[in-house]
Amino acid sequence: MKKGRLIVSASEISADILYASGFFCPDPFIFFSAGSEKAVVLSTLEYQRALSQVKKGVKVYHDLAFAKKENAHPGKLELIIAISEKTGIKDWEVPPDFSLKYARDLEKKGIKTTISESAFFPARAVKTKREISFIAKAQKATESAMKMAQRMIAEASVDKNSSLILNGEILSSERLRSEIETELKRNGYSASRTITACGRQSSEPHNAGNGPLKAGQVIIADIFPRSDATGYWGDMTRTFFKGKAPSTIKRAFDAVFEAKEKSRAMLKAGVKAAAVYRKAFEVLEKRGFPTGSKNGLNYGFIHGLGHGVGLEIHEQPRVSPMNHGILEEGNVISVEPGLYYPEWGGIRIEDLAIIGESSHVLLNSPAAELEIP
Amino acid sequence: MKKGRLIVSASEISADILYASGFFCPDPFIFFSAGSEKAVVLSTLEYQRALSQVKKGVKVYHDLAFAKKENAHPGKLELIIAISEKTGIKDWEVPPDFSLKYARDLEKKGIKTTISESAFFPARAVKTKREISFIAKAQKATESAMKMAQRMIAEASVDKNSSLILNGEILSSERLRSEIETELKRNGYSASRTITACGRQSSEPHNAGNGPLKAGQVIIADIFPRSDATGYWGDMTRTFFKGKAPSTIKRAFDAVFEAKEKSRAMLKAGVKAAAVYRKAFEVLEKRGFPTGSKNGLNYGFIHGLGHGVGLEIHEQPRVSPMNHGILEEGNVISVEPGLYYPEWGGIRIEDLAIIGESSHVLLNSPAAELEIP
Numbered sequence: 001m002k003k004g005r006l007i008v009s010a011s012e013i014s015a016d017i018l019y020a021s022g023f024f025c026p027d028p029f030i031f032f033s034a035g036s037e038k039a040v041v042l043s044t045l046e047y048q049r050a051l052s053q054v055k056k057g058v059k060v061y062h063d064l065a066f067a068k069k070e071n072a073h074p075g076k077l078e079l080i081i082a083i084s085e086k087t088g089i090k091d092w093e094v095p096p097d098f099s100l101k102y103a104r105d106l107e108k109k110g111i112k113t114t115i116s117e118s119a120f121f122p123a124r125a126v127k128t129k130r131e132i133s134f135i136a137k138a139q140k141a142t143e144s145a146m147k148m149a150q151r152m153i154a155e156a157s158v159d160k161n162s163s164l165i166l167n168g169e170i171l172s173s174e175r176l177r178s179e180i181e182t183e184l185k186r187n188g189y190s191a192s193r194t195i196t197a198c199g200r201q202s203s204e205p206h207n208a209g210n211g212p213l214k215a216g217q218v219i220i221a222d223i224f225p226r227s228d229a230t231g232y233w234g235d236m237t238r239t240f241f242k243g244k245a246p247s248t249i250k251r252a253f254d255a256v257f258e259a260k261e262k263s264r265a266m267l268k269a270g271v272k273a274a275a276v277y278r279k280a281f282e283v284l285e286k287r288g289f290p291t292g293s294k295n296g297l298n299y300g301f302i303h304g305l306g307h308g309v310g311l312e313i314h315e316q317p318r319v320s321p322m323n324h325g326i327l328e329e330g331n332v333i334s335v336e337p338g339l340y341y342p343e344w345g346g347i348r349i350e351d352l353a354i355i356g357e358s359s360h361v362l363l364n365s366p367a368a369e370l371e372i373p
Numbered sequence: 374m375k376k377g378r379l380i381v382s383a384s385e386i387s388a389d390i391l392y393a394s395g396f397f398c399p400d401p402f403i404f405f406s407a408g409s410e411k412a413v414v415l416s417t418l419e420y421q422r423a424l425s426q427v428k429k430g431v432k433v434y435h436d437l438a439f440a441k442k443e444n445a446h447p448g449k450l451e452l453i454i455a456i457s458e459k460t461g462i463k464d465w466e467v468p469p470d471f472s473l474k475y476a477r478d479l480e481k482k483g484i485k486t487t488i489s490e491s492a493f494f495p496a497r498a499v500k501t502k503r504e505i506s507f508i509a510k511a512q513k514a515t516e517s518a519m520k521m522a523q524r525m526i527a528e529a530s531v532d533k534n535s536s537l538i539l540n541g542e543i544l545s546s547e548r549l550r551s552e553i554e555t556e557l558k559r560n561g562y563s564a565s566r567t568i569t570a571c572g573r574q575s576s577e578p579h580n581a582g583n584g585p586l587k588a589g590q591v592i593i594a595d596i597f598p599r600s601d602a603t604g605y606w607g608d609m610t611r612t613f614f615k616g617k618a619p620s621t622i623k624r625a626f627d628a629v630f631e632a633k634e635k636s637r638a639m640l641k642a643g644v645k646a647a648a649v650y651r652k653a654f655e656v657l658e659k660r661g662f663p664t665g666s667k668n669g670l671n672y673g674f675i676h677g678l679g680h681g682v683g684l685e686i687h688e689q690p691r692v693s694p695m696n697h698g699i700l701e702e703g704n705v706i707s708v709e710p711g712l713y714y715p716e717w718g719g720i721r722i723e724d725l726a727i728i729g730e731s732s733h734v735l736l737n738s739p740a741a742e743l744e745i746p
Contacts, residue, residue, distance in 0.1 A: 013386050024566060026579070027687055045676045048715070049577035073695050100476045101469035101488050115474050178559065185558040186551065190565050192601045193397060204422035206399070228565045303418045314400055322446050342421070 004089030022055030173209030377462030395428030546582030
């Protein structure tokens with residue numbers, strides 16, 4: 001029997017439909033495959049553009065090709081039913097995040113949906129050379145923005161409140177974020193909620209930060225832009241300290257750096273994801289930085305070691321204690337151990353790596369400096 | 374019986390969960406309401422940040438509060454089951470785009486999901502004063518970027534190939550888009566795929582455009598940025614022509630402008646959305662610009678008149694021939710008639726309006742000039 005696969009979503013919502021079609025579309029549309037045919041179905045608004053922008057090997061249908069004669073504005077349900085009739089498919093394989101509403105409406109019409117057992121496109125986790133070139137380019141833009149951020153902190157002076165001052169004005173989290181994101185945008189990359197968090201704020205891993213950046217406190221910069229042209233992401237984190245850091249913070253930084261270096265030394269095809277996480281965890285513990293909770297506050301290494309990066313910023317494979325699967329050649333993953341303490345803040349250092357047959361390739365320089373004079 | 378409502382999604386994917394929680398989170402999380410309680414459930418990674426960033430009236434739970442004792446990393450399914458037990462809710466109302474996988478897994482555990490009959494949060498279509506102030510601010514940034522674009526075209530000279538030249542370099546679609554988006558980013562707004570399409574490219578309404586902008590051809594600029602701070606969008610379109618436009622294009626522009634003015638004159642609470650669309654359609658027909666298709670190519674007014682704008686760029690209410698509902702006080706909608714001809718391109722003019730009790734308020738100046746000397 002012919003196998004049918006179906007996605008109904010917008011490109012910003014579903015990386016699967018973007019991967020399948022190569023088509024950036026702000027509104028939901030239909031992708032299906034039936035036997036060897038792959039196709040998208042688009043309304044008059046998008047049809048003409050799709051003909052030149054949808055990726056090779058994917059047929060572009062005008063939705064009116066599946067609509068009842070009297071209906072100039074067919075709904076998705078009507079279209080899927082017509083596609084099912086035309087292709088003879090009565091049971092569509094769909095992604096886990098397929099809309100419940102469509103599934104139930106189709107069921108009423110005798111059309112089944114079956115959720116894919118594994119990822120809908122397992123190949124998404126194994127990057128092609130072309131995809132790697134897109135991510136490498138994105139990471140280059142990311143690293144260059146990181147260098148700019150470091151330069152701004154280096155060039156800043158310090159006022160009597162310990163606030164950083166650059167060109168006569170306070171260098172705040174907001175200002176540094178804006179400068180980073182504007183520079184990225186100028187280069188064709190979109191970034192929002194870039195993390196430029198100082199002091200205690202940085203103890204919350206996704207706190208973007210606000211207020212003046214201060215000397216004598218940690219500053220985490222986590223930069224993760226997406227290419228407007230390709231849809232692929234970069235991701236990199238460094239932790240800075242304006243001035244001389246106290247020994248606890250220095251030791252924490254060194255421990256995180258060592259955790260990153262020792263865990264990434266394990267990276268190659270066939271290694272268990274959980275084992276790589278475990279290595280980072282152990283280095284941190286051995287260095288005297290255990291993970292736990294006190295008075296309802298969590299401290300230590302409170303997140304996974306890394307995640308796949310591609311058309312989504314967080315995708316497969318996860319490098320976490322729960323992932324007992326192995327890493328594969330062509331995976332692109334972040335390696336980002338961190339330590340967080342509600343009392344003074346966090347340290348996180350993040351690189352991006354391609355898994356190779358017997359080793360890995362970094363997409364950025366592994367160097368990291370804490371103290372900025 | 375206590376009513377339960379449930380969303381499981383990331384803020385970038387589901388505007389509903391962003392609306393419910395006010396929390397920007399890159400990964401999927403749980404929002405639920407049970408009777409009068411509203412709550413979000415977050416992992417250690419996000420918990421601390423959520424305590425200060427989630428909107429008032431919504432309780433923040435650490436996921437471990439619902440996890441089995443031995444499980445430090447509970448999955449969403451386990452959490453929802455525990456929440457169902459704790460709240461006594463066995464049938465959750467969910468949005469139409471609720472993940473099919475979660476629904477099926479819950480069903481196996483005897484927990485039902487019922488899709489909301491209308492929009493999950495009908496209030497999203499009826500903006501509060503606070504929301505209107507956010508959209509108004511976004512539209513101000515949009516209009517200012519539009520003025521910059523117009524100025525750049527005005528200041529450009531024309532070379533022997535009719536290409537626009539600004540500061541000694543070709544002014545291309547890509548360059549104009551980059552300048553617009555960089556300026557918006559500098560002001561705290563994210564924009565991608567801004568439309569700066571010239572000539573025939575502009576006959577495809579969502580073609581972003583590429584290559585040199587040319588004198589003697591239409592140039593559509595459609596700018597739709599999102600506030601990084603609030604998540605609300607702006608949306609505005611103008612069509613320009615460097616030099617003297619031929620009479621067909623002038624007539625088409627005047628027809629679209631009249632369609633916009635006459636249809637928006639109808640805007641007030643209680644008017645049928647389809648009737649407003651119909652008015653624009655009729656003005657265009659009466660002015661000699663019918664809609665149809667020839668040799669498989671569509672021409673004329675090939676899309677709806679407008680759409681709601683809020684936490685999504687395209688949301689309820691739609692101002693289209695299929696929407697037989699009425700507009701309500703507090704709706705914020707775009708009014709954007711257009712005409713498209715594969716032979717020479719398109720004209721689109723778009724304003725943003727708030728529906729009032731007996732009229733409407735525009736969030737931008739309604740003025741539009743075609744020709745730029």
